[in-house]
Amino acid sequence: MDKKSTVLSSHIKKMSFFGRELVFGEKTLIMGILNLTPDSFSDGGDFVSEERAAEHAKAMLKDGADIIDIGGESSRPGHVKISAEEELERVMPVVKRLSRETDAVLSLDTIRADVAEEAIKNGVHIINDIWGFQGDKDMAGTAAKYGAPVILMHNKNGTEYEGDIIEEITVFLMESVRIATEAGVKKDSIILDPGLGFGKTPEQNLHVMGRLGEIKALGYPVLLGASRKSMIGKILNVPPKDRDDGTVATTVLGIVQGIDIVRVHNVLANARAAKVADAIVTRQYG
Numbered sequence: 001m002d003k004k005s006t007v008l009s010s011h012i013k014k015m016s017f018f019g020r021e022l023v024f025g026e027k028t029l030i031m032g033i034l035n036l037t038p039d040s041f042s043d044g045g046d047f048v049s050e051e052r053a054a055e056h057a058k059a060m061l062k063d064g065a066d067i068i069d070i071g072g073e074s075s076r077p078g079h080v081k082i083s084a085e086e087e088l089e090r091v092m093p094v095v096k097r098l099s100r101e102t103d104a105v106l107s108l109d110t111i112r113a114d115v116a117e118e119a120i121k122n123g124v125h126i127i128n129d130i131w132g133f134q135g136d137k138d139m140a141g142t143a144a145k146y147g148a149p150v151i152l153m154h155n156k157n158g159t160e161y162e163g164d165i166i167e168e169i170t171v172f173l174m175e176s177v178r179i180a181t182e183a184g185v186k187k188d189s190i191i192l193d194p195g196l197g198f199g200k201t202p203e204q205n206l207h208v209m210g211r212l213g214e215i216k217a218l219g220y221p222v223l224l225g226a227s228r229k230s231m232i233g234k235i236l237n238v239p240p241k242d243r244d245d246g247t248v249a250t251t252v253l254g255i256v257q258g259i260d261i262v263r264v265h266n267v268l269a270n271a272r273a274a275k276v277a278d279a280i281v282t283r284q285y286g
Contacts, residue, residue: 099123
């Protein structure tokens with residue numbers, strides 16, 4: 001094994017679950033966003049029917065998605081809260097169909113343990129909690145019960161930070177890790193997300209974007225969710241669906257800092273950019 005291969009192999013981590021496997025360190029993984037909501041900030045209402053949602057998911061897989069992240073409730077500022085029953089009505093038909101018709105790794109973006117449990121029973125593999133197990137206190141136990149990988153995101157009400165923002169994000173994420181592991185979630189099943197766009201101003205999001213390496217240094221795979229966010233809109237002065245060029249820039253900058261997964265709306269553009277960025281970063285390791 002040559003020098004470059006030896007160095008790279010030391011960075012490779014494998015996450016096994018439900019007969020599936022994610023490999024971190026070989027390439028940046030692409031998570032395609034599938035919003036089944038009428039009010040999401042970027043594509044609300046575009047995929048509310050089961051047929052259109054399934055078609056879009058399959059198109060994202062064809063374009064290079066490694067994971068499909070399904071969401072049944074919007075988390076944008078000012079969103080209308082829905083019941084667990086309504087969330088299940090939105091997501092379950094699509095979960096069952098994609099589980100039946102594809103081999104995709106499915107993630108569920110939810111803040112409710114009962115919704116997560118029902119989804120796992122019907123084919124979802126990963127729980128993506130925007131409150132990092134600090135919202136619904138039953139979420140950690142649910143993940144542990146089924147051995148599901150988890151994405152723990154930083155979040156907060158308001159945008160005031162008493163000290164250094166990365167230090168506060170780190171404290172929050174490490175508390176989420178503690179909650180998860182004490183409930184029985186394995187450390188090698190945890191992915192961290194700094195939570196761009198949640199509890200942060202556009203300026204704060206840019207600051208976090210420039211310090212992603214410090215989140216990566218915590219020792220867990222890191223997910224970056226910058227796709228079409230307001231910080232991009234503020235810079236480019238364009239509406240959400242015209243922010244894919246800016247999203248690609250965040251993807252590349254994230255890869256340079258060591259992130260492992262990008263959660264995006266436009267899978268093809270970001271998959272291509274990631275492939276080039278991965279090749280350059282891999283060369284730098286050699």
